[in-house]
Amino acid sequence: MQLTNRSKQVSNKEMTLAERAYLPAIAQGMAITLKHFFKKKVTIQYPEVKRYLGPVFRGRHILKRDDQGRERCTACGLCAVACPAEAIQMVAAEREKGEEHLYREEKYAAVYEVNMLRCIFCGLCEEACPKQAVYLRHDEMVPVFVERDQVIWGKDMLVEDMNNRYKREAWTKEEARQLDEKKARGEVSNVEPRAIP
């Protein structure tokens, strides 16, 4: 069976003088390394330039609001149940009179915490959510933390900012490139710099 057509038959024949002298082979090898010396480098300068990871990348969590700016989460707890790492904790509360512009339904999450050390970014919470409230962003990762109290993210970090809404733009590489160009022109501001391979 032949998997590729690159396999070479090994032979035990006598080496020719050029092969035994070894110098032509060295020259050949040096030419190859010199060619690589002038090749374009594949390195992406990471903290300054980030690679586009695709529209389905699972980064940090976000708690979405609806179009009127009300929190979608009803603290049903399905995400916490679905979570294999038990990273999500929440406390439910009842909506009072006059809070209709804050919460969409009668019940809401007074506390919603994600432990970013436990989270494995599997996306099961996203799938479990019946209200399309929790999402894993495709464009932002959880930043490096140096203190223990930075690990548990509360609602202050998770709930969406209405002035800078999260949209899952750029479903293809071409769209991502267009977005980058827009960013270069200054039309969009919430997209991080990245290199598209």
Next chain:
Amino acid sequence: MELTEFIIKAIIILVIFGLTLLIAMYSTYGERKVAAFIQDRIGPNRAGPFGMLQPLADAGKMFFKEDFIPAQANKWLFIAGPALAMLTALMASAVIPFGDTIRYDGVEVAVQAVEANIGILYIFGVVSLGVYGIMVGGWASNNKFSLLGAIRAASQNISYEIAMGMAIVAILMMTGSLSLRAIVEQQHGGNWNIWYQPLGFIIFITCAFAECNRTPFDLPECETELVGGYHTEYSSMKLGFYLFAEYINMFISSAVISALYFGGYNYPGMDWVYTQLTGAFGEVAGHNAATLIGTAVFFGKALFFVFFYMWVRWTLPRFRYDQLMNLGWKGLIPLAILNIIITGTGVLFLEPYFSALLK
């Protein structure tokens, strides 16, 4: 008169010494950059612009590491090892003619630390002392791997020194002098020894690789077989000195290669440049300017060979020990003897015809 000569000489010696150290320092940076470029990477670029401060960061790291001496090691020899390696590496640059002469106040001083009429013998002596640093260090470590590395280094250097010496004998037969300055002066213009001694050059450069313990002959520090080789037990700046000595040796042997085979500070068209410069700046200043250009050319050649060392390192895999010995004893030494015979024939029988042709 005496004093001016002394001061100019002192400055030249200090500059050569400093430049040798500086070049060795930036060779470590260059090595990492060349390695990265050959492997399609970028290499160190965070410390300073283009990573230019990387050698300083490396040296700082080395200095601040724990300086550990194993309990069963021979303490004095353990310290003497890297000191010897460093000392012998730095001594060799004394007789290399880096340039022509500098004129000042009626005095003519050669751009060379010491003008010795046995320059090439001196270099040989010092370079063969260099193996003592490795041997003493590896032996004093009281570690089997270190000792094996040291033994490999010693036997390798002894084997390759013979072929190296014989390659130089052919040069000496042509030039008739042991002085490096005389050898360089005979290669005036583009009349380099490489055109007469291509085989000798290949033998010499192969042996130079082996003498510097560079890939493909870096068996003394072969990680897969000997942990770290002769410097397994070394840490901190003692290790740093070993690694640094290797880079100094690289530069020195590159300088010797360019002096012996590539005309040293000579370059094609140097007479034209000399007349132009003396015409433009006067006899003394023009002469000095021409000397400086020659020195720059010399350093350019030497640095090219330093690059060549790195280029080869990232191209060729390491030889097996029996292959190394086969190449040295069965390959290079017979070739070197053949080269001597060919050169002797050429000098005796062909030279009269050639000189007649040239006239």
